[in-house]
Amino acid sequence: MPLRLGDLVDSLGGELHGDPGLVIEGLAPLDSATPAQLSFLSNPRYRQQLAASRAACVIVAPAMCEAAQARGAAIVTPDPYLYFARVTQLWKQRGAPPAGPAVHPSAVVDPQAQVDAGARIGPLCVVERGARIGAGTVLKARVHVGEDCVIGARCVLHPGVVIGADGFGFAPNQGAWEKIEQLGAVRIGDDVEIGANTCIDRGALADTVIEDGVKLDNLIQVGHNVRIGRHTAIAGCAGIAGSATIGAHCTIGGSAGILGHLTIADHVHVSSFSLVTRSITKPGHYTGIFPIDDNASWEKNAASLKQLHALRDRVRALEKKTPS
Numbered sequence: 001m002p003l004r005l006g007d008l009v010d011s012l013g014g015e016l017h018g019d020p021g022l023v024i025e026g027l028a029p030l031d032s033a034t035p036a037q038l039s040f041l042s043n044p045r046y047r048q049q050l051a052a053s054r055a056a057c058v059i060v061a062p063a064m065c066e067a068a069q070a071r072g073a074a075i076v077t078p079d080p081y082l083y084f085a086r087v088t089q090l091w092k093q094r095g096a097p098p099a100g101p102a103v104h105p106s107a108v109v110d111p112q113a114q115v116d117a118g119a120r121i122g123p124l125c126v127v128e129r130g131a132r133i134g135a136g137t138v139l140k141a142r143v144h145v146g147e148d149c150v151i152g153a154r155c156v157l158h159p160g161v162v163i164g165a166d167g168f169g170f171a172p173n174q175g176a177w178e179k180i181e182q183l184g185a186v187r188i189g190d191d192v193e194i195g196a197n198t199c200i201d202r203g204a205l206a207d208t209v210i211e212d213g214v215k216l217d218n219l220i221q222v223g224h225n226v227r228i229g230r231h232t233a234i235a236g237c238a239g240i241a242g243s244a245t246i247g248a249h250c251t252i253g254g255s256a257g258i259l260g261h262l263t264i265a266d267h268v269h270v271s272s273f274s275l276v277t278r279s280i281t282k283p284g285h286y287t288g289i290f291p292i293d294d295n296a297s298w299e300k301n302a303a304s305l306k307q308l309h310a311l312r313d314r315v316r317a318l319e320k321k322t323p324s
Contacts, residue, residue, distance in 0.1 A: 001094040005057055008038075009075060012086050017065065018073025022056060027084075027091060030055060041068070042081035059083050113145075116153075128164075134190065146202060152190035152212070160197040163188070167201035167208075167224025167242060180204060182224060189213070195220070195236065204242075211248070229266065 006020025025036040030046060033039040033055035040059035041050050050058060050067055057073035059080045068074035077083040103109060103121040110129040115121060118135040125143045127133065133145065134153035143157045146164025157163070169180035184203025189212035194200070200208060200222040209227045210216075217236035222228070226240050229248030234240075238252050241260035246252070250264060253272030258264070262276060267283035270276060274288040293301065 001091065003091070003094065005073060005075070008087065008090070011090060012083065014059070014075040014077040014083060016073070016075055017069050018057060022073060024056060027087065028055070030058065038087065040080045040084040040087075042079075042084070059087070122159075131164075146186070148185040149187070149202065150185065151188045152192065154191050155188060156193045158194065158196040158198075158218070161194050162199045163194075164202040165199060167204055169204050169224065169242075184208065184225065186210070189230070192216075198222070200226075201242075217254070223260065235272065 002023045002025050004020065005016060005018060005022045005024060008024070009016045009020070024038045028034065028037040028039055030039045030041060030049040030053045033053055035054050035056050037055055038057050038059070039053060039055040041047070041064055044064070047064070047067060050064065051071060053071065055072065057075060058068045059075045059077060060068040061078065061080055062076055065074060065076045075083070102117065102119065103115065104123045104125070106123045107121045107125040107127070109115060109121060109127045110131070112129045113127045114132040115127060116133060116135040116137070119133045119137045120139065121127065122138070122140045122143065124141055125139045127145045128147040130148040131145045132150045133139070134151055134155065136154040137151055139145070139157050141159040143159065143161045144163065145151065149164040151163065164186045166182040169182060170177035171180055182202045182204050184205050184207045186200050186202050186208045188210045191212055192210055192214045194216045195218035197218055198216050198220040200210065201224040202208060203225045206225060208222065208225055211228060211230040213231040214228050215233040217234060219237050220234055221239045223240055223242035223244070225243045227245045229246055229250065231248055232246055232250040234252040235254035237255040238257070240246070240258045243261045244258050245263045246258070247264055247266035247268060249267050251269045252258070253270055253274065255273045256270050256276070258276045263279045264276070265281050265283055268280050269285045271285070271287035271289060274286065276288070280286060
């Protein structure tokens with residue numbers, strides 16, 4: 001959907017340097033943008049790409065304004081990445097097809113579920129008895145919302161999401177397993193987005209809780225009675241075991257694992273593939289990854305790691321024998 005630069009700036013703000021009548025026909029990265037497309041630069045390291053870019057207009061920070069103008073039109077804003085995010089939202093709204101029915105004919109919604117009139121329920125979704133779906137929330141294809149689970153306003157659940165399946169609870173019984181019925185639910189706040197095929201288990205007794213503004217990627221497992229604080233973002237394939245508590249404004253990298261019954265403070269950032277085995281009480285960036293190596297070297301280093309505890313004891317014994 002073509003858009004004039006002047007109309008774009010009227011809608012989103014920013015300082016335009018260039019022709020307001022210039023028409024933009026698409027959005028693209030700096031290195032592949034055509035003279036009819038809009039791009040952005042948020043990291044000064046890519047300044048070389050800016051000079052070579054053919055983009056009709058580039059969104060930049062004030063420090064990059066002169067360099068951007070030297071090659072064409074520019075929109076100057078304090079946070080180019082955030083501005084570009086809002087451009088994508090505007091672009092999608094303009095090109096969206098007419099809305100279909102609020103509840104797709106193939107969806108199954110229990111008569112005792114409460115679905116706000118402003119919510120949208122996609123194909124083959126299931127909303128069970130006692131569940132509540134808030135205003136402006138969108139359930140895409142094949143989403144399952146379990147009994148008594150609550151989803152707030154303006155949430156997006158992508159295809160294959162399962163909310164409120166039973167948590168993994170079993171009691172040992174003479175070599176077999178006895179099921180512990182999961183009697184809690186899941187409570188999801190407002191403005192939450194959940195990626196495809198992510199599963200959030202219902203609580204055993206109390207509820208599993210996802211607070212406002214949380215963003216979850218695809219293929220994440222959230223165990224029963226987990227609590228995730230507001231505006232935390234978790235990347236794909238992460239696994240969070242039962243009863244873990246993650247604070248607000250955290251980021252958890254892809255394929256990271258968090259053991260059960262741990263507490264992670266606000267503003268903690270966990271690197272991809274890290275395994276969190278203890279509570280984290282202070283904000284900061286944490287990493288626990290054994291670096292990749294050729295297999296022979298890795299095996300030698302792994303064997304050495306197994307001896308660290310014994311070596312520590314030997315060092316302590318030697319320190320006791322050595323006069324201070």
